[in-house]
Amino acid sequence: MMFTVEELVRVTGGEWAGAKPSDGPTSIGHDTRCSMPGGMYVAIVGDQHDGHDFLDQAAASGASMAMVQRPVSGSLPQLVVSDSIIALGQLASAWRDGLNKTTVISITGTAGKTSTKDLMQHVLQGSLRGQASPASWNNAIGGPMSLLQARRDDDYVILEVGTSSPGEIASLGSIMRPDLAVITLVGHGHLEGLGSLDGVRHEKYSLLDHVRPDGLVIVHDDGHEAACAARILRHGDRESSNPRLIAREAGCITLQDESTFEFPWAGQHHAVNALAVIAVARHLGLHDRAINEALATSTPSHSRGCEKIACGIRFIDDAYNANPDSVAASLASFPELSAAGRRVVMLGDMLELGLDSDRHHAELASSIDLAGNPESIDVLLLFGEAMSSLHLQFKDADSVHYWPEIDDEVITEVADLLHVDDLVLVKGSRGMRLERIIEYFQRRESEASTA
Known part of the structure; x- marks a missing residue:
């Protein structure tokens, strides 16, 4: 059970419409196509669909209750909240409070977020127990959902953090409160919402305001300063980088400490992102041999090369x-x-x-x-x-x-x-x-x- 019935009310400020469920949910989800036995279905009002229209399907998928913005007819007990997405974030934040044994890793950037997240999961899962955001679950819905998938006995959880307008990353950062943060290349993306490259950088770097003071930040070294209470490493191929890529040939990458790793991907940008993965893996206690074995068998993610x-x-x-x-x-x-x-x-x-x-x-x-x-x-x-x-x-x-x-x-x-x-x-x-x-x-x- 993730939350008691009473905790759901306390965390979200919601009220039960009609009968309360006897027990709290075993999981939380918003996709009725996925099995959710004993779980809580979150009805979200989207641009294309209204989740309130799918409570019967949620019940058929095994859900034992639903979180809604308005009561609807159906057999499921319903927790009525003012905004399902805000309440989802509140639940994820409360769940984060209990992940005392889990290293929370958040990844953002303009390019390379998902590839780096997937590569990191590939490397870590061979030695540790943990989760990573599915696909590109990186917005106000996917971010909290990814965090809620973490188990209290996981060693780590990797969370992708995206944005298209100012303030979105700060909001997700306040929910995730990462122990480790990785910022990949910051460039010309979502300019329509963020205005300029400076606006993009300000938005991406706002994640650092929420990293725990005893944590670690790994930032793509593009010559711009990053400041936060946590320790900062700058990964890249510049003289100032640490870890620094000094050679890439014959399917191998070499770092400034003369360590060499097999990495069969084409592209300098992928090799630079691999440095961040190596730094995280080392920080979590993996030996270079285990890291190398995982990198050697890695491949680019779906539709990302x-x-x-x-x-x-x-x-x-x-x-x-x-x-x-x-x-x-x-x-x-x-x-x-x-x-x-x-x-x-x-x-x-x-x-x-x-x-x-x-x-x-x-x-x-x-x-x-x-x-x-x-x-x-x-x-x-x-x-x-x-x-x-x-x-x-x-x-x-x-x-x-x-x-x-x-x-x-x-x-x-x-x-x-x-x-x-x-x-x-x-x-x-x-x-x-x-x-x-x-x-x-x-x-x-x-x-x-x-x-």
């Missing part, structure tokens, strides 16, 4: 999200990959960049090499209205193709441009859903195998 092969075409699926810094990093690492055929790059709009969107898209041209060398890009495919600014930089290049939107007809046209043995990088913001192109080839391959 993972490899997929369909119809003889090798896709690098990095289509989960995009901003100017992450796109530049992906383009820089692309030549490191071996290619049996042509090198093809597909780029979709980078969304939420505000008034400077056109400039940021046009400036990607400096990261694109169409010179015809063995490691150059042979074909560049651009999608979305904002990518027109980049297309203008290459309007006379026969190897560059542009579509202002992407639909089934466009995907068919793209398919005709790709060849067997092509190496294809797919990168764009979540809203562009460029993975549809990969899925088209996967369906075609599946249909061919069953014909």
